[in-house]
Amino acid sequence: MKLDILAVGAHPDDVELSCSGTLAKEIDRGKKAGILDLTRGELGTRGSAEIREKEAKVAADILGVSVRENLEFSDGFFENNTSHQLEVIKILRKYRPEIVLCNAVDDRHIDHGKGAKLVSDACFLSGLRRIETIYNGENQEAWRPRHVLHYIQWKELEPDVVIDISGYIDIKMEAVKAYKTQFFDKKSKEPATPISSSNFLESITYRARNLGRLINTDHAEGFTAGRHIAVNSVFDLL
Numbered sequence: 001m002k003l004d005i006l007a008v009g010a011h012p013d014d015v016e017l018s019c020s021g022t023l024a025k026e027i028d029r030g031k032k033a034g035i036l037d038l039t040r041g042e043l044g045t046r047g048s049a050e051i052r053e054k055e056a057k058v059a060a061d062i063l064g065v066s067v068r069e070n071l072e073f074s075d076g077f078f079e080n081n082t083s084h085q086l087e088v089i090k091i092l093r094k095y096r097p098e099i100v101l102c103n104a105v106d107d108r109h110i111d112h113g114k115g116a117k118l119v120s121d122a123c124f125l126s127g128l129r130r131i132e133t134i135y136n137g138e139n140q141e142a143w144r145p146r147h148v149l150h151y152i153q154w155k156e157l158e159p160d161v162v163i164d165i166s167g168y169i170d171i172k173m174e175a176v177k178a179y180k181t182q183f184f185d186k187k188s189k190e191p192a193t194p195i196s197s198s199n200f201l202e203s204i205t206y207r208a209r210n211l212g213r214l215i216n217t218d219h220a221e222g223f224t225a226g227r228h229i230a231v232n233s234v235f236d237l238l
Helices: 014-028 049-063 082-095 110-125 169-177 198-214
Strands: 005-009 033-039 067-073 099-102 147-151 161-164 220-225
Touching: 005 014, 005 082, 005 110, 014 033, 014 049, 014 099, 014 147, 014 161, 014 169, 014 220, 033 049, 033 082, 033 110, 049 067, 049 169, 067 082, 082 110, 099 110, 110 147, 161 198, 169 198, 198 220
Parallel strands: 005 033, 005 099, 033 067, 099 147
Antiparallel strands: 147 220, 161 220
């Protein structure tokens, strides 16, 4: 299966929190999108890896993604090295996405910056024919995505690209709330975390509203880019 977009997160819920509005919009427009989780989020304070796996499936169904995979790297301890890069390359060559969305380049959680660099490096290396990979017993062909964009997470980074997601904030929030153990629940007896407050849950919407304000729409999501984004004409700009 070839994907138009592959969204990658260091942990299950990274994608939903940061770029699921963009995914939902493009899926609604007929594009094929998938999600790749690098870890199972086993170091998370609330819930468990097994519960998160079930929550991730529910979120994927809500968004309508074509596929969701998990590389089961070690939460907190994966590295941007040859072995991890090769595993990401295998997924890139398997699904051959045109666009890759991945973690913030700088963020509170150390896995987010690591994940950003790992995925962007793998996207470049995946295009080198002399790097050989085998998947399900078959040699894979080189593939390099056209664009790699980094979504914004905890920190308020200045976006290079702002995408209008007006009309898709409700499905984004539904996908986020599929992670019932992670986010605000006044009845929960789980320990409090930085993302379990009602303020954090509300911040997802008001950040989208603020980014929308900047481009004169209702809601938006922001991304940073490692290289310049080219357009054919000045009239391609909204």
